[in-house]
Amino acid sequence: xxxxxxxxxxxxxxxxxxxxxxxxxxxxxxxxxxxxxxxxxxxxxxxxxxxxxxxxxxxxxxxxxxxxxxxxxxxxxxxxxxxxxxxxxxxxxxxxxxxxxxxxxxxxxxxxxxxxxxxxxxxxxxxxxxxxxxxxxxxxxxxxxxxxxxxxxxxxxxxxxxxxxxxxxxxxxxxxxxxxxxxxxxxxxxxxxxxxxxxxxxxxxxxxxxxxxxxxxxxxxxxxxxxxxxxxxxxxxxxxxxxxxxxxxxxxxxxxxxxxxxxxxxxxxxxxxxxxxxxxxxxxxxxxxxxxxxxxxxxxxxxxxxxxxxxxxxxxxxxxxxxxxxxxxxxxxxxxxxxxxxxxxxxxxxxxxxxxxxxxxxxxxxxxxxxxxxxxxxxxxxxxxxx
Amino acid sequence: xxxxxxxxxxxxxxxxxxxxxxxxxxxxxxxxxxxxxxxxxxxxxxxxxxxxxxxxxxxxxxxxxxxxxxxxxxxxxxxxxxxxxxxxxxxxxxxxxxxxxxxxxxxxxxxxxxxxxxxxxxxxxxxxxxxxxxxxxxxxxxxxxxxxxxxxxxxxxxxxxxxxxxxxxxxxxxxxxxxxxxxxxxxxxxxxxxxxxxxxxxxxxxxxxxxxxxxxxxxxxxxxxxxxxxxxxxxxxxxxxxxxxxxxxxxxxxxxxxxxxxxxxxxxxxxxxxxxxxxxxxxxxxxxxxxxxxxxxxxxxxxxxxxxxxxxxxxxxxxxxxxxxxxxxxxxxxxxxxxxxxxxxxxxxxxxxxxxxxxxxxxxxxxxxxxxxxxxxxxxxxxxxxx
Numbered sequence: 001x002x003x004x005x006x007x008x009x010x011x012x013x014x015x016x017x018x019x020x021x022x023x024x025x026x027x028x029x030x031x032x033x034x035x036x037x038x039x040x041x042x043x044x045x046x047x048x049x050x051x052x053x054x055x056x057x058x059x060x061x062x063x064x065x066x067x068x069x070x071x072x073x074x075x076x077x078x079x080x081x082x083x084x085x086x087x088x089x090x091x092x093x094x095x096x097x098x099x100x101x102x103x104x105x106x107x108x109x110x111x112x113x114x115x116x117x118x119x120x121x122x123x124x125x126x127x128x129x130x131x132x133x134x135x136x137x138x139x140x141x142x143x144x145x146x147x148x149x150x151x152x153x154x155x156x157x158x159x160x161x162x163x164x165x166x167x168x169x170x171x172x173x174x175x176x177x178x179x180x181x182x183x184x185x186x187x188x189x190x191x192x193x194x195x196x197x198x199x200x201x202x203x204x205x206x207x208x209x210x211x212x213x214x215x216x217x218x219x220x221x222x223x224x225x226x227x228x229x230x231x232x233x234x235x236x237x238x239x240x241x242x243x244x245x246x247x248x249x250x251x252x253x254x255x256x257x258x259x260x261x262x263x264x265x266x267x268x269x270x271x272x273x274x275x276x277x278x279x280x281x282x283x284x285x286x287x288x289x290x291x292x293x294x295x296x297x298x299x300x301x302x303x304x305x306x307x308x309x310x311x312x313x314x315x316x317x318x319x320x321x322x323x324x325x326x327x328x329x330x331x332x333x334x335x336x337x338x339x340x341x342x343x344x345x346x347x348x349x350x351x352x353x354x355x356x357x358x359x360x361x362x363x364x365x366x367x368x369x370x371x372x373x374x375x376x377x378x379x380x381x382x383x384x385x386x387x
Numbered sequence: 388x389x390x391x392x393x394x395x396x397x398x399x400x401x402x403x404x405x406x407x408x409x410x411x412x413x414x415x416x417x418x419x420x421x422x423x424x425x426x427x428x429x430x431x432x433x434x435x436x437x438x439x440x441x442x443x444x445x446x447x448x449x450x451x452x453x454x455x456x457x458x459x460x461x462x463x464x465x466x467x468x469x470x471x472x473x474x475x476x477x478x479x480x481x482x483x484x485x486x487x488x489x490x491x492x493x494x495x496x497x498x499x500x501x502x503x504x505x506x507x508x509x510x511x512x513x514x515x516x517x518x519x520x521x522x523x524x525x526x527x528x529x530x531x532x533x534x535x536x537x538x539x540x541x542x543x544x545x546x547x548x549x550x551x552x553x554x555x556x557x558x559x560x561x562x563x564x565x566x567x568x569x570x571x572x573x574x575x576x577x578x579x580x581x582x583x584x585x586x587x588x589x590x591x592x593x594x595x596x597x598x599x600x601x602x603x604x605x606x607x608x609x610x611x612x613x614x615x616x617x618x619x620x621x622x623x624x625x626x627x628x629x630x631x632x633x634x635x636x637x638x639x640x641x642x643x644x645x646x647x648x649x650x651x652x653x654x655x656x657x658x659x660x661x662x663x664x665x666x667x668x669x670x671x672x673x674x675x676x677x678x679x680x681x682x683x684x685x686x687x688x689x690x691x692x693x694x695x696x697x698x699x700x701x702x703x704x705x706x707x708x709x710x711x712x713x714x715x716x717x718x719x720x721x722x723x724x725x726x727x728x729x730x731x732x733x734x735x736x737x738x739x740x741x742x743x744x745x746x747x748x749x750x751x752x753x754x755x756x757x758x759x760x761x762x763x764x765x766x767x768x769x770x771x772x773x774x
Contacts, residue, residue, distance in 0.1 A: 001487040021519060044630075053440035053467075057510070058518040060469035063632045063766045067639070073651050075630035076766060077475040078467040080440075082447035088464040091488075092479050099486035100388040101478075123444070131445040132408060243431075243462035245450045252454070264460050379450045379463060 004097045005235040006385070007227045008037025008217030009347045014181045014335035017211040022056055022112040023068040025213045029340075030069045030108050033215035037227060042217070043102035044075035048089030048109040049339035050082055054124040055116040065108065075102065081243075082128035083288060084374030085109065086342025087381030090216070091243050097218050108215040109340030121209055125338070128375040130249040142206060142289075144250055144376050146198035149291035152257050153200060156306030160200070163290035164191040165312025166325075167204040167332055170287060173319065174329025176359040181210050181335030204332075205290040212337035214344045236350045239367075240272035240384040248378045257306075261380040262299035262371060269369070269382045277301040281365035282324040282352055284345040286373035287331045296371060297323070324362050327352060342372035346383060353387045391484045392622040393772070394614045395424025395604030396734045401568040401722030404598040409443055409499040410455040416600035416727075417456045417495050424604035424614060430489035431462035435476030435496040436726035437469055441511040442503040452495065462489065468630075469515035470675060472496065473729025474759030474768030477603070478630050484605050495602040496727030508596055512725070515762040517636040529593060529676075531637055531763045533585035536678035539644050540587065543693030547587065550677035551578040552699025553712075554591040554719055557674060560706065561716025563746040568597050568722030591719075592677040599724035601731045623737045626754075627659035627771040635765045644693075648767040649686035649758060656756070656769045664688040668752035669711040669739055671732040673760035674718045683758060684710070711749050714739060729759035733770060740774045 010032025012025050020028075026047070034040070047062040058064065062076035075096075081088035086109030093107035113121050122142075126135040129144055139147075152158060167186065174180035186204065194202040219227060224235045244261040247253055254260070270276060277300055285300075287293035294308035302323050303311055316322045328334055328348040331341060349368035351357045357365075372381045397419025399412050407415075413434070421427070434449040445451065449463035462483075468475035473496030480494035500508050509529075513522040516531060526534075539545060554573065561567035573591065581589040606614055611622045631648040634640050641647070657663060664687055672687075674680035681695035689710050690698055703709040715721055715735040718728060736755035738744045744752075759768045 023519075050446055051440065053438065053511075053514055054444070054446070056518060057441070057514050057522065059437055059441070059467055059514040060516075060635060060762050060765060062468065063761065064517065064635045066632050067635045067765070072633060073631050073648065075478065076468070076632045077479070077630070079479075080446055080465040080467060081449065081463070091462070092464070092466075092482065095479070095482040095486045095488050098488065099482045101482050101485065124440075127440055127444050127446040129447075130451065131443060132410075135444065243464070244460050245453050245463045246459060248447060248451045248454045261460065374450065375447050378447060378454070 001098045002100060003221035003237060004094045004218050005221040005224050005237045006216045006350055007219055007224060007235045008033045009350050010036055011179055011214040011344060011347055012212050013179045014210050014212035014337060016114040018115045022052065022110060023064055025112060025211055026065040026108055026110045027069055029213035029215040030106060033106060033217050037217035039104060039217060042071060042074060042104045042106045044096055045071055045106045046089045046093045047078045048086035048342055049078050049111060050080055050085045051111060051113060051124045054127060055119045055121065056112060081379045082374035083338040084342060084372040084379045084381045085339035087372030088243060090342060090346060090383060091241055091381060093218050094238055094241060097220055103219060105218045106215055107218060107343065108213060109343035110213040111337035111339040112211045113209045113337060114211055133249050142198045142201055145289045145291060146201045148256055148376060149200050152291060155257060158309060161192060162309040162313060163205055164188050166287055166290040166293045167191055169312060169317050170326040170330040170332035173327055173360050174333025177328040177334055180329040180333050181208055182333045201289055207288045207331035207336035210335040210337050212335060212340045214340050214347050216343060216346060233354050236353050236385050236387055238383055239386045240269040241382065242268040243381045246378050248375060250376050259295045259299040259377040259380065261377060262296055265380045265382040266300040269384050273384050280367055280369050282327055282362045282368045284349050284370040285325050286371055287326055288336055292373060319360055319362055327357065327360050327362060342381060345370040345372060349385045353385060388485045389487060390608035390624060391481045391605050392608040392611050392624045393603045393737055394606055394611060394622045395420040396737050397423055398566055398601040398731060398734055399599050400566045401597050401599035401724060403501040405502045409439065409497060410451055412499060412598055412600045413452040413495055413497045414456055416602040417493060420493060420602035420604050426491060426604060429458060429461060429491045429493045431483055432458055432493045433476045433480045434465045435472035435729055436465050436498060437467055437472045438498060438500060438511045441514055442506045442508065443499060468766045469761035470725040471729060471759040471761030471766045471768045472726035475630060477729060477733060477770060478628055478768060480605050481625055481628060484607055490606060492605045493602055494605060494730065495600060496730035497600040498724035498726040499598045500596045500724060501598055520636050529585045529588055532676045532678060533588045535643055535763060536587055539678060542644060545696055548579060549696040549700060550592055551575050553674055553677040553680045554578055556699060556704050557713040557717040557719035560714055560747050561720025564715040564721055567716040567720050568595055569720045588676055594675045594718035594723035597722040597724050599722060599727045601727050601734050603730060603733060620741050623740050623772050623774055625770055626773045627656040628769065629655040630768045633765050635762060637763050646682045646686035646764040646767065648764060649683055652767045652769040653687040656771050660771050667754055667756050669714055669749045669755045671736050671757040672712050673758055674713055675723055679760060706747055706749055714744065714747050714749060729768060732757040732759060736772045740772060
């Protein structure tokens with residue numbers, strides 16, 4: 001198996017990009033990644049996207065993006081795994097290079113969720129859940145996460161403000177990310193006064209609906225030097241990766257308060273690399289809701305069950321903490337254009353590992369983990385990146 | 388790169404399966420393929436599907452299918468490339484095995500297009516075209532193909548009944564396929580009297596809207612023996628594969644009457660295998676419309692431009708002809724559950740290459756090509772299979 005490295009990254013700003021269609025947003029990211037890698041063509045383009053069929057009446061999305069980016073005669077396919085679509089697409093791109101099927105592969109994540117005429121974004125997001133056994137009953141995606149959070153607070157006797165630290169940390173870091181949707185820090189008062197969306201989830205527990213695209217360029221590690229000459233920043237290796245699933249419906253889980261697929265996936269990826277959780281310099285986790293940040297830290301082995309929130313409460317997740325998370329704002333502050341998020345996470349790890357994270361730089365970072373969650377923990381994609 | 392072989396196949400009947408939901412149809416195919424391969428688990432499941440978001444309000448489809456099939460803790464992702472989703476998913480499955488990421492991979496194709504409450508299937512199919520530059524103007528997917536067919540008849544001075552042979556051949560072969568949607572032969576009179584859908588495309592030129600699922604099990608060729616002991620039928624190797632794209636919109640093509648991506652893809656796959664078109668024993672092409680069958684034969688090198696229809700007219704496409712196509716009924720008679728079609732095609736080639744095609748057996752078949760088209764030729768996936 002050939003080792004795979006990232007030699008180019010590109011992203012659009014995240015936000016309500018009302019003046020741009022999906023293809024234009026994708027072009028911003030793909031062309032930036034290609035310029036960053038110094039390539040004029042590629043062998044394949046895989047696009048992580050969840051909602052183009054539901055919200056844009058547009059399938060065949062990867063070929064659309066390839067066409068608009070001037071990439072003809074190449075392989076193109078969309079990869080979908082709900083909010084883990086970006087991570088799932090990166091898996092496929094890595095397989096394409098590792099197998100020798102292709103040498104230069106672009107993996108993009110793309111989502112256009114705002115300004116979708118006549119469509120219901122909340123209903124679209126609910127397609128990540130079980131249409132016949134969850135969504136049919138009217139529970140929204142926020143609603144499912146609210147049920148999990150409520151149960152967590154009850155089971156583990158967790159106070160109401162326990163999750164504030166995740167949101168405050170994300171906004172503090174997002175303030176230094178020029179591509180973040182929200183660039184204003186918040187404090188505990190802002191968190192406590194935030195309007196409730198679905199009890200107990202409030203506006204500051206929840207990531208926003210938004211648009212964005214991000215892209216990376218992959219090549220075999222053995223060929224990295226051919227692309228990274230001159231003033232190029234170098235490359236980051238995909239050291240290990242995994243994808244694991246769980247039951248789609250939350251009510252089918254043995255324990256809805258434990259992300260089993262995240263535990264399986266993290267352990268698998270770390271085992272592949274011969275590493276332990278404490279070897280990580282940062283962890284870009286999937287904080288679509290603050291409860292998911294807590295559960296992710298627990299599943300990856302950074303906290304006991306029911307104790308993940310303490311890492312935020314006690315400051316361990318900050319840039320200088322034991323396990324920095326959401327270092328460029330996370331899903332909460334950078335934003336969560338769902339199918340694109342997995343690629344944004346990977347790009348942010350790349351920035352950290354190559355010393356280009358600016359004011360948010362984790363000192364001496366050499367090993368990072370990115371974890372992308374689909375649904376309420378039903379698909380979890382984990383990548384370990386290193387320099 | 389590890390060679391990849393197919394050791395299990397399974398399919399649901401194709402039709403209007405009103406008494407079954409998507410997950411049930413998928414289970415029929417996946418469980419049959421697993422039983423055929425003699426496996427109780429797999430490392431990954433990739434699902435080719437186009438319309439679950441638009442028509443079923445269900446994304447996260449691969450994890451849903453995995454869950455319903457009892458496959459937990461594994462990698463699962465949906466792969467979408469319009470009507471070439473099945474072929475595109477097989478590409479990903481092959482990459483997963485060839486790379487060494489996984490050893491036992493299931494690739495399923497799944498589509499549920501009928502009995503979708505409150506949804507417009509024609510609008511869903513139009514999401515294969517460019518939403519902003521084609522579908523917006525009201526042209527349906529059949530309409531786009533009708534424009535191509537009309538132009539073809541004009542440019543090459545082709546008579547009205549020129550395409551009948553494709554439909555008659557497909558129905559003749561489908562009559563012997565117990566899983567085909569239409570199992571009645573038709574004659575020229577039926578073709579000529581068929582009601583017009585979009586001039587000049589009539590009911591007998593067009594594949595039907597239907598439901599179905601098909602699945603294959605992939606393993607590394609070097610490990611085939613471990614799975615095919617006893618009374619097992621053996622295995623079929625994926626000798627070569629390719630995927631190529633063209634402009635999404637038909638009006639952007641240099642020549643809308645030539646499937647450039649099919650030509651690039653066929654040549655690439657044949658070159659990989661060191662073979663020529665005339666070495667093929669059969670060609671499961673993508674006869675969603677009779678015009679696509681003609682264009683596919685031309686692009687693959689079996690006829691000059693504008694002459695593909697003559698192969699049907701003169702009988703060369705029959706089971707005993709020079710280049711048998713649609714040997715189990717093709718998209719026209721077996722049916723075209725869009726995201727599943729690419730896997731049905733591959734399964735039918737496997738049946739032919741292992742002498743299990745019954746009354747439709749192509750004698751001594753050892754090499755077959757399956758070609759799956761997304762949109763009006765914008766994504767074309769080609770696989771060469773051999774024993």
